[in-house]
Amino acid sequence: LPALARRVDPRDLYDHTACPLHPSYLPAKLYWLRQTNADLFRRAVRWVSPGENVHVHLLGDAACGEAMASATGLYDQRARAWHGPILEALNISASTLSSLVPTSRPSGTLRREHADRWPQLARAVWFPAVGDGACSNFGSGAGSQGVAALNYGTSGAIRTVVTAPVHFPDGLWLYRIDEARLLLGGAVSNAGNVYAWLMRTLGLDPEAVERHMLDAEPGATGLEFVPHLSGERSPGWNANATGSLTGMRLDTSREEILQAGVEGVLIELLTVHNMLSEAVALHEIHVSGGAVAKSAALRAGLTDALGRPIQVCTESEATLRGAAILALDALGTLDASAVGAELSLPSRPDPGRHAIYRKLEQERTARRPGYVDVVA
Known part of the structure; x- marks a missing residue:
C-alpha cells in the first residue's frame, strides 16, 4: 500500500471513489499483481469480474453494472466513469475494462447455444450483476x-x-x-x-x-x-x-x-x-x-x-x-x-x-x- 499511495493521492482517491485505499479493493490487488507477476499483468487483454465473465459467456458482451463497478475502488462516483488517476497509477487502460451500464438496464437474452441448452431461460431478461x-x-x-x-x-x-x-x-x-x-x-x-x-x-x-x-x-x-x-x-x-x-x-x-x-x-x-x-x-x-x-x-x-x-x-x-x-x-x-x-x-x-x-x-x-x- 505505501508504494501505491506514493503514486496516487489516497485522500483524492477516497473523495472520488468513496472507497478507501485498502487490500480489499481492486487497486491494491492489481498493483500487487503488477509488482509480483509483471509478465502476466502486461499480457492481460481484458480485466473483468466473475460476474462480467459469466455475462460475456452467456450473453455475448462484458458489460459492467455501476453497482459492481462502484465497489471496486476504480469507479469515480462523481463522474460515474472509471477513475482516470488510479488507472494511470496502475498502468491500466480504460479500454481494457468493461463498458459501464446502469444496473437497471436489461442486458439482453441468452446466446443461441445457451438458449438451446436451457430453453426455459431462452426468453429470460438478464441484468448486470449486483x-x-x-x-x-x-x-x-x-x-x-x-x-x-x-x-x-x-x-x-x-x-x-x-x-x-x-x-x-x-x-x-x-x-x-x-x-x-x-x-x-x-x-x-x-x-x-x-x-x-x-x-x-x-x-x-x-x-x-x-x-x-x-x-x-x-x-x-x-x-x-x-x-x-x-x-x-x-x-x-x-x-x-x-x-x-x-x-x-x-x-x-x-x-x-x-x-x-x-x-x-x-x-x-x-x-x-x-x-x-x-x-x-x-x-x-x-x-x-x-x-x-x-x-x-x-x-x-x-x-x-x-x-x-x-x-x-x-x-x-x-x-x-x-x-x-x-x-x-x-x-x-x-x-x-x-x-x-x-x-x-x-x-x-x-x-x-x-x-x-x-x-x-x-x-x-x-x-x-x-x-x-x-x-x-
Missing part, C-alpha cells in the same frame, strides 16, 4: 433510507440505502446501486471468525459459553480485546492491524477471554453504527447471520451495544431474494424500497449495559488512528 451487500439489504427488508441491514457472519457490515450522495465520516464507503439509490455503510473484517477462533483455541463448550455470556456484565472482566485478527477495515482501514489482549491475571478464565473477544467485536460494530448514524438518521436495524439467529446471548449483546432495538431477519436466502427484488424493480413490477421481510419481534436494549458499551467505545475511539494516518 453486489451481495446491496442484495442483502433489499432481501432483508432494509431497502429504504434509515433502515439498516447488519450482517454478522465471518466478517460483519452495517449498511443503509440512501437516495442521494451524502456527506459521511472517514471510514465508511458509498456504492451505487442504480440510478436512484446508493448504499452507504462500513464493514469489519472480524466478527464470527473471532468467536470461532476463540472457541477452537480455548476448547470451550458452546452451551457453557452461552450461559456465561447471558449472565455477564459487559466490561466486567477488566480485559480489553482488540479483535483485529484479520487486519482492519472500518473505521481505520489498517490492513496491517493486529489483535491484542490486555489485562489478564492468573485468575482470568477462558470464558472471560471469549467474552472480551465478543465485546471487542461489538464495540467495533458500535463505532461503525455511530458513524453511519452521523450521516443518516437510522430508525430500524435488521440483523442477519447464522450465529445471531442461534445465540440469544449474541442477540442481547448486539442490542445492548447498539442501544436500540434490533430485529433478526428470518428469510433463509436474503441475498438471493434481494437480487430477485431488484430485478423485479427494474422491470417495473414492484418498488424494491417498499418490500418487507420476515423479521423477529424487536429485542430491547438494557440502558445500563448500553452505557457501559458506549463508554468502552469512546475510550477505544480516542486511541484509534484515523484513516489518513494509516495509509500515509
Whole structure:
C-alpha cells in the first residue's frame, strides 16, 4: 500500500471513489499483481469480474453494472466513469475494462447455444450483476433510507440505502446501486471468525459459553480485546492491524477471554453504527447471520451495544431474494424500497449495559488512528 499511495493521492482517491485505499479493493490487488507477476499483468487483454465473465459467456458482451463497478475502488462516483488517476497509477487502460451500464438496464437474452441448452431461460431478461451487500439489504427488508441491514457472519457490515450522495465520516464507503439509490455503510473484517477462533483455541463448550455470556456484565472482566485478527477495515482501514489482549491475571478464565473477544467485536460494530448514524438518521436495524439467529446471548449483546432495538431477519436466502427484488424493480413490477421481510419481534436494549458499551467505545475511539494516518 505505501508504494501505491506514493503514486496516487489516497485522500483524492477516497473523495472520488468513496472507497478507501485498502487490500480489499481492486487497486491494491492489481498493483500487487503488477509488482509480483509483471509478465502476466502486461499480457492481460481484458480485466473483468466473475460476474462480467459469466455475462460475456452467456450473453455475448462484458458489460459492467455501476453497482459492481462502484465497489471496486476504480469507479469515480462523481463522474460515474472509471477513475482516470488510479488507472494511470496502475498502468491500466480504460479500454481494457468493461463498458459501464446502469444496473437497471436489461442486458439482453441468452446466446443461441445457451438458449438451446436451457430453453426455459431462452426468453429470460438478464441484468448486470449486483453486489451481495446491496442484495442483502433489499432481501432483508432494509431497502429504504434509515433502515439498516447488519450482517454478522465471518466478517460483519452495517449498511443503509440512501437516495442521494451524502456527506459521511472517514471510514465508511458509498456504492451505487442504480440510478436512484446508493448504499452507504462500513464493514469489519472480524466478527464470527473471532468467536470461532476463540472457541477452537480455548476448547470451550458452546452451551457453557452461552450461559456465561447471558449472565455477564459487559466490561466486567477488566480485559480489553482488540479483535483485529484479520487486519482492519472500518473505521481505520489498517490492513496491517493486529489483535491484542490486555489485562489478564492468573485468575482470568477462558470464558472471560471469549467474552472480551465478543465485546471487542461489538464495540467495533458500535463505532461503525455511530458513524453511519452521523450521516443518516437510522430508525430500524435488521440483523442477519447464522450465529445471531442461534445465540440469544449474541442477540442481547448486539442490542445492548447498539442501544436500540434490533430485529433478526428470518428469510433463509436474503441475498438471493434481494437480487430477485431488484430485478423485479427494474422491470417495473414492484418498488424494491417498499418490500418487507420476515423479521423477529424487536429485542430491547438494557440502558445500563448500553452505557457501559458506549463508554468502552469512546475510550477505544480516542486511541484509534484515523484513516489518513494509516495509509500515509
